[in-house]
Amino acid sequence: MELIRQQCKNNAGAREICHTLLKRCTHLNKLNEGKIIHALLLNSRFRDDLVMQNTLLNLYAKCGDLVYARKLFDEMSSRDVVTWTALITGYSQHDRPQDALLLLPEMLRIGLKPNQFTLASLLKAASGVGSTDVLQGRQLHGLCLRYGYDSNVYVSCAILDMYARCHHLEEAQLIFDVMVSKNEVSWNALIAGYARKGQGDKAFCLFSNMLRENVKPTHFTYSSVLCACASMGSLEQGKWVHALMIKWGEKLVAFVGNTLLDMYAKSGSIEDAKKVFDRLAKRDVVSWNSMLTGYSQHGLGKVALQRFEEMLRIRIAPNDITFLCVLTACSHAGLLDEGRHYFDMIKKYNVEPHISHYVTMVDLLGRAGHLDRAIQFISEMPIKPTAAVWGALLGACRMHKNMELGGYAAERIFELDSHYPGTHVLLYNIYALAGRWNDAAKVRKMMKESGVKKEPACSWVEMENEVHVFVADDDAHPQRREIHNMWEQISDKIKEIGYVPDSSHVLLCMDQQEREAKLQYHSEKLALAFALLNTPPGSTIRIKKNIRICGDCHSAFKFVSKLVEREIIVRDTNRFHHFCDSACSCEDYW
Incomplete structure (x- = not known):
């Protein structure tokens, strides 16, 4: 700093040095160091230099001091497109999208044409105004066409990402399809869009196409694809992606590691989730939250509370999500006193319920x-x-x-x-x-x-990367006869060891015989019969259901697990049920 001070006095190369250092401070997010250089510049002859002022504005905007960035902007005697872009980008990056968008009309009014970086930041802002409000994004898309930036890969990616974040995936797909040159950013934007919308199958299909096109996935790609696998509960596909990462020597950076363990937990393998957690070089609050959620969903509420106490001991500060995970664990395990205790603890950690x-x-x-x-x-x-x-x-x-x-x-x-x-x-x-x-x-x-x-109840089983979906009384599956016969045989056998059909779960006005017939072919029972027909003896069966598992099916599955000596894992909207040797991990509390 003393060297810079001397050079500012002598004007010997100080401009170039200060300019380089300010850019470096911006890149490293070192605002305090940048302020020291700014203080030195105030007494130099190039304090009003436009390039230097733009660099300072960019420093404050990128580092999040938007109040001072705006003050600098307002005090500048002259502004160019770089000036406006710096402030717009700052607002866009720091969750003030409306402020970013309000600058565009002012910029156009004085006759300044936005460049590719201005438009990309504005498109990012448009996607942050409202998740489904695409009007401003469409207007910006029109502006990109007017200025001829639609063929620019940087702007095209921003347009695509805007539509994807606004959940207008058909338009995002159209933009993607007409792009002449696609890079990893364009692939990532569309994959992430499908993953966010819960269309995991499309996200995974796009990822497969990306590999076929020899485009190397990035950490952001893996994170989005693993999110897609988690939303589908697709353990086989998730394991394949994990194996691909290992094969290509990908490092398990924090956010990808967190997504990976979340995928394993949501796909029914809490053991694999724990292995990933233990191997993470750095565990942040997101890592802990993912494990707490996993334990809660798998009927391990007491383990979740033990891990939470461990988290506090090593001074990882819990956030609002952490407490939500802990309370959910208490709810799933019926831990009333513990739930009240942890609810009262929330404000102690400066978290507002x-x-x-x-x-x-x-x-x-x-x-x-x-x-x-x-x-x-x-x-x-x-x-x-x-x-x-x-x-x-x-x-x-x-x-x-x-x-x-x-x-x-x-x-x-x-x-x-x-x-x-x-x-x-x-x-x-x-x-x-x-x-x-x-x-x-x-x-x-x-x-x-x-x-x-x-919503019609349905259950599905993934087998060899193919998903088989069943609804109640399903007769559309190619193996329908074998499936029905299998369940009828299983039903007779479990009745011999104590299963009694509970017709109270048929909520229709009909006689007892009709009720029992209705119970026979619930979607999860058909999915189980299919899995028994098509998987090797002793292997774990994994079934997903889009609503809460029926009470009668829950009872039947306990008996089936004992009969066939296999673990049956059912993921419903509430939690995972691990059926093994006539018992369920939920202990009949769900």
Whole structure:
């Protein structure tokens, strides 16, 4: 610094040195060091040099001091396109998209034409304004066409990414298809878009095409593809991607490692998730959160709490997601006192409880049958209960067959959000379980009038990279006869060792014989029969279901696991169920 000070006095090469150092400070995010150089420049003859001012503006904007960046911008006597781009980029990169977009009309009004970097930053801002609001993005796309930047690979990637982040994947795909030269950024943007939207199959297919085109995946590619595998619960494909990373000598950088362990946990292999966790060179709060979630989902609530205490001992500061994971673990394991203890601990770590924490506490109390305490907890909430809070109570009422409180919870939900998912179905189920078919019929009528449709239950099994999907009474599968015959044989055998069909889970107005016939061909039972037909003896069977597993199927699967001496893992919307030797990891608490 003394050398720079002397050169500033002598003006001997100081401009070039300061310019280089400021750029270096920006690259390394060293704002304080950059401020020292700025202070020296204030007394130099090139303090009003436009290039130097732009470099300073870029330093403050990129390092996140947007208040001072704006002050510098406003005080500049002259501005060029680099000046405007620096501030726009700063706003865009630091989650102030609207401020970035508001600069464009001002820039155009004084006759400055945005360059490729300006437009790329504006497109990034447009994707951050609202996840589905694509209007401003489309206007910017039109501006890119007008200025002839649509063929520029840098701008094209930004347009593609904007559409993908706004969930307009058809348009993103069109942009991708017409790109003359595609680089890893364009592939990554589209793969990530499909993964975020839950279209894991398309993301994985695109990844396969990327490999065929000999485009080398980056860490961002692997992270997105592993997210796609996690959303599908596709363990085979996830393992293949992991093997590819090992083959190509990819280092397990933090965010990819976190995604990898999350994939294993969500795909049913908590053991592999733990192995990845143990091998991570650096474990951040995201790593710990992923493991806590995994333990919770796999029925290992007490292990999750032990790991949380370990996390605190080594001084990893928990965040709001951490506490949500811990409370979910308590809810899934029925740990009431522990749940209350950890909920009260949240503010100790300067975390403000948000609505998800309250929802989980209501779920914890309600799931345990303490409906009176759940309603009291809701009444004492410092924030207004949302439809999600009442939805957790309604779910508990369905579980414990409390019609009166369930009806009250449903009314509160309809007042707040008449289209809140699952409300009508839960209310119908409560009435049907109680045999109040007239009330159930009224709910059905309400659903029809409101245009609400029940999501059809389906289960699927992945085998040799092919997914086999089943619905109740499925007769579309090529092996339908063998599947039905297999389940009928299995059903007869498990009845001999104690299984009794529970027809109360058929929520339709029909006689006992019809109810038992309906139970026979639920989607998860057909998926299990298919897996038994097509997998080697002794191998683990993995089934996914899009809604909560049926209580009768849950009972049947316990007996089947003993009969065939195999582990059966079912992933439903709530958790994983590991069936082994006539028991389930959830201990019948789900």
